[in-house]
Amino acid sequence: MIEIRGISKTYGSIAAVSHLDMTIQPGRIYGFLGPNGAGKTTAIRMLMNIIIPDEGEIIFEGSNQRPPSNKIGYLPEERGLYQKISVLETLQYFAHLRSVPHANDKIKANLERFDLGSRVQSKVSELSKGNQQKLQFINTILHDPQYIVLDEPFSGLDPVNQLLLKEILEEMKQAGKTIVFSSHQMDQVEKLCDDVALINQGQLVTSGELSKIMQSEGVQRLQVKTVKESDLTHECFSAFTSERKNGSVFIDIDGHSKQEIIATLNKSIDLKSVRVAELGLEEIFIHLVQGAKS
Amino acid sequence: MNAWKIAWFEYRRRIRSKWFIIGTFGMPILILLISLGTGYMAGTGAGIETKNFGLIDETGFYGRQLSLALDQRFADKETPPFNLAVSNGSFESLQTQFDVLVTDKTLDGYFVIPADFFSNPLLRNYSRSSSSMRSTDIIESELKELLIKEKARSLKLSDEVLDEIFFDVDVSHFDLGSSEERETEELIAEYIAPFVFMFLLFLGIFTGGQLLLRAVLEERSSRVIEVLLSTVSYNELMAGKILGLGMLGLTQSTIYLIGTFFAGNYYDLSLLTPTIGLLYFTYFILGYLLYAGIYIGVGALFDSEQEAQQAIQIITFIAIIPMVLWTMVIENPNSTLVNVLSYIPLVTPFFMMIKIAVGETTIFQILTTIIIMIISVFGSIRLAAKVFRTGILLYGKRITLPEIYRWMKA
Numbered sequence: 001m002i003e004i005r006g007i008s009k010t011y012g013s014i015a016a017v018s019h020l021d022m023t024i025q026p027g028r029i030y031g032f033l034g035p036n037g038a039g040k041t042t043a044i045r046m047l048m049n050i051i052i053p054d055e056g057e058i059i060f061e062g063s064n065q066r067p068p069s070n071k072i073g074y075l076p077e078e079r080g081l082y083q084k085i086s087v088l089e090t091l092q093y094f095a096h097l098r099s100v101p102h103a104n105d106k107i108k109a110n111l112e113r114f115d116l117g118s119r120v121q122s123k124v125s126e127l128s129k130g131n132q133q134k135l136q137f138i139n140t141i142l143h144d145p146q147y148i149v150l151d152e153p154f155s156g157l158d159p160v161n162q163l164l165l166k167e168i169l170e171e172m173k174q175a176g177k178t179i180v181f182s183s184h185q186m187d188q189v190e191k192l193c194d195d196v197a198l199i200n201q202g203q204l205v206t207s208g209e210l211s212k213i214m215q216s217e218g219v220q221r222l223q224v225k226t227v228k229e230s231d232l233t234h235e236c237f238s239a240f241t242s243e244r245k246n247g248s249v250f251i252d253i254d255g256h257s258k259q260e261i262i263a264t265l266n267k268s269i270d271l272k273s274v275r276v277a278e279l280g281l282e283e284i285f286i287h288l289v290q291g292a293k294s
Numbered sequence: 295m296n297a298w299k300i301a302w303f304e305y306r307r308r309i310r311s312k313w314f315i316i317g318t319f320g321m322p323i324l325i326l327l328i329s330l331g332t333g334y335m336a337g338t339g340a341g342i343e344t345k346n347f348g349l350i351d352e353t354g355f356y357g358r359q360l361s362l363a364l365d366q367r368f369a370d371k372e373t374p375p376f377n378l379a380v381s382n383g384s385f386e387s388l389q390t391q392f393d394v395l396v397t398d399k400t401l402d403g404y405f406v407i408p409a410d411f412f413s414n415p416l417l418r419n420y421s422r423s424s425s426s427m428r429s430t431d432i433i434e435s436e437l438k439e440l441l442i443k444e445k446a447r448s449l450k451l452s453d454e455v456l457d458e459i460f461f462d463v464d465v466s467h468f469d470l471g472s473s474e475e476r477e478t479e480e481l482i483a484e485y486i487a488p489f490v491f492m493f494l495l496f497l498g499i500f501t502g503g504q505l506l507l508r509a510v511l512e513e514r515s516s517r518v519i520e521v522l523l524s525t526v527s528y529n530e531l532m533a534g535k536i537l538g539l540g541m542l543g544l545t546q547s548t549i550y551l552i553g554t555f556f557a558g559n560y561y562d563l564s565l566l567t568p569t570i571g572l573l574y575f576t577y578f579i580l581g582y583l584l585y586a587g588i589y590i591g592v593g594a595l596f597d598s599e600q601e602a603q604q605a606i607q608i609i610t611f612i613a614i615i616p617m618v619l620w621t622m623v624i625e626n627p628n629s630t631l632v633n634v635l636s637y638i639p640l641v642t643p644f645f646m647m648i649k650i651a652v653g654e655t656t657i658f659q660i661l662t663t664i665i666i667m668i669i670s671v672f673g674s675i676r677l678a679a680k681v682f683r684t685g686i687l688l689y690g691k692r693i694t695l696p697e698i699y700r701w702m703k704a
Contacts, residue, residue: 050523050687074524080517085307093303097296097525139521 001026002047002147002178007056008202009042016042018202019056024180024195029173031193031210032182035289039202040182041077044151047180048074060147067147070098073140077151077182079133083125087116087135090124091142098143110138114164133157137165141172148172150181154188166192186282200289214284221250222261223277227270236268250277296526300534304509305541318546321497322553345376345429348392348404354382356407356440363436376402376429384409392420402426405433415441483558488651489620491574492644494550496617499581499643500610502543503589507602509535510593510686519686528683536586536675543582544575573650573660580667581643585609587674594678594685595693609640616644627654636663639670677702 002024009017017039024030034040045051047058049066060067081090088107095103111117114134116127124132133156141148148169154162169179169192183189189196190210197207206213225248226232232244240261241252251261253276262274308314351357357380368374381388385406395401403421408414417437419430439460446456467476513519522531551574555566588609596602615635616623623632627649636645642663649655684701685693 045520045687048524050520069525072524074521076517076520076524078517078520080513080519080521082512082518083516089307094521094525096303097299136521 003059007053027176028194029179031189031196034199073145073148075140075150081124100143148179190281220253225272231269296530297533301538304538345402349380350406352409488648492647498543498547503585505539507589507593577643583671587678591678591681594682623648
């Protein structure tokens with residue numbers, strides 16, 4: 001288990017992260033969400049001990065000592081590899097630093113799995129951007145770490161490789177690994193994560209089990225379709241918090257009963273259909289970020 | 295342990311690089327070729343453009359004598375530095391004609407030997423630029439000799455007496471207690487040996503330093519630094535880099551020292567004694583570590599090599615001082631200026647190397663400079679570690695001096 005207790009980091013007058021608390025349970029996939037500049041990368045760097053927090057502490061398995069490097073795999077947001085050395089030398093160097101046993105066998109197996117088997121002797125600079133990303137991911141997991149921290153792991157990967165990455169993350173979860181990753185791709189987070197934390201302007205907005213957050217934060221809405229299309233802009237909708245989208249009007253059920261909303265609308269327009277719509281993670285994300293801003 | 299792994303990685307990947315091999319073996323070859331080339335050019339006059347001067351001789355005597363003396367002086371040169379066209383006559387009658395020749399660039403300039411030159415030896419020179427200074431010196435010295443001989447003749451001194459008066463002093467050199475005369479080449483080699491040691495030290499320290507700067511910038515700009523820092527600590531990373539690239543500089547220095555040893559044997563000189571070798575490596579290690587702190591600190595502050603090199607120029611400029619003053623140091627190794635400079639850590643290794651090679655230093659001075667260097671190295675590495683830790687992950691931000699000062703104080 002990783003416990004993040006009240007960590008803060010300030011650069012000059014800017015608070016990048018402010019009193020952040022998170023608990024990452026073992027053997028689960030933890031999604032770390034937030035808009036650009038929310039402080040995700042700073043928080044992850046503190047988790048990796050690359051940046052020392054101004055206050056607060058990070059506890060790994062009950063100890064505030066950072067686990068040895070061969071227990072953690074880290075994929076930074078800003079990808080970086082030595083450009084002038086070969087794929088093999090890159091992986092051998094990092095394997096050597098992490099004292100990986102049977103490194104060459106593991107390197108070969110991973111390169112094969114990621115379809116890079118024929119590029120062993122290629123210089124990193126000769127690889128495409130996508131292949132460099134794959135190489136960096138192999139480097140992150142080569143030493144079979146217990147904790148895997150990934151900053152925007154899906155960015156830059158094509159759909160095929162995104163699927164492969166998703167499969168591998170699920171396999172790792174099955175193997176009992178603890179995975180933390182930040183992402184803007186809410187569909188991936190929704191499919192993969194057990195728990196999530198959302199931060200905005202360096203502060204925690206919400207955190208917990210994804211299904212519970214979807215339940216509690218997911219404001220129910222009524223999806224209303226009208227007989228006449230021109231009625232979609234009728235002034236009767238202004239009595240509620242609503243949004244017009246894809247030939248429907250979505251009304252937040254917020255302090256009103258469903259019957260009350262339908263009765264109000266029926267007085268003014270002819271309704272074609274009314275159904276309850278759940279909010280997706282992306283909409284919850286936007287809703288919470290906007291709520292936090294206001 | 296991780297520091298050694300990083301050091302070995304840095305050392306291995308750079309020592310195999312073709313640029314390191316070319317640089318290590320190419321540099322002495324280049325220096326040798328430049329020395330031989332300049333020596334050849336100085337000896338034969340190759341590469342020198344012959345200038346053309348006129349001479350108006352109002353005496354009708356010295357011009358002809360001067361021309362003969364110059365022919366004799368330049369006899370062994372393929373290309374004489376200048377030709378001299380002598381015209382007897384008065385300055386008033388020839389001035390316009392000579393001025394035209396200079397203006398249309400037929401002549402680079404002209405000289406005038408006045409009619410009363412014997413009693414009032416004042417040679418006049420008219421030229422387009424100051425590029426005839428060297429030629430003027432030669433003409434002046436030849437004319438002086440001619441004039442002295444003429445004055446001696448006017449005193450009725452015979453040629454035999456003149457030969458007795460004008461002679462050269464030859465000096466023979468011997469080692470203490472030896473009757474065997476030393477060769478001039480040996481003496482020159484011994485004279486420049488201290489400079490060679492200092493130069494090798496300079497080369498080794500700055501090769502390592504420059505590679506260190508590039509290594510930090512490479513990892514910073516390629517963003518590989520973050521992956522490394524998730525694997526090893528800041529101190530391990532910094533120590534590994536300093537160690538690996540220091541070993542590279544040491545390898546290069548050892549190759550050069552072996553070369554110097556064989557060159558010394560060729561001239562039958564024991565240039566490289568065990569004491570000099572030991573002190574060379576002591577000052578190399580201390581000098582390298584001192585500069586390593588500076589280079590690694592600067593590398594952590596800049597995004598581009600161009601900016602980093604500009605910042606490091608000031609330090610390099612200070613380190614060049616011993617290179618500029620080396621003849622002065624060899625001839626005055628115990629002057630107050632040299633002694634004071636020897637205690638300034640940034641240049642201590644270079645000045646001390648010359649003093650040690652000349653044999654003009656004391657054990658006290660060696661020990662005190664080593665202690666000062668150790669303290670400076672400690673300070674340099676400690677401050678560099680603070681700057682490195684804070685600055686290395688700050689991208690795209692122009693860091694100010696007050697900020698650096700704050701990091702160092704932290």
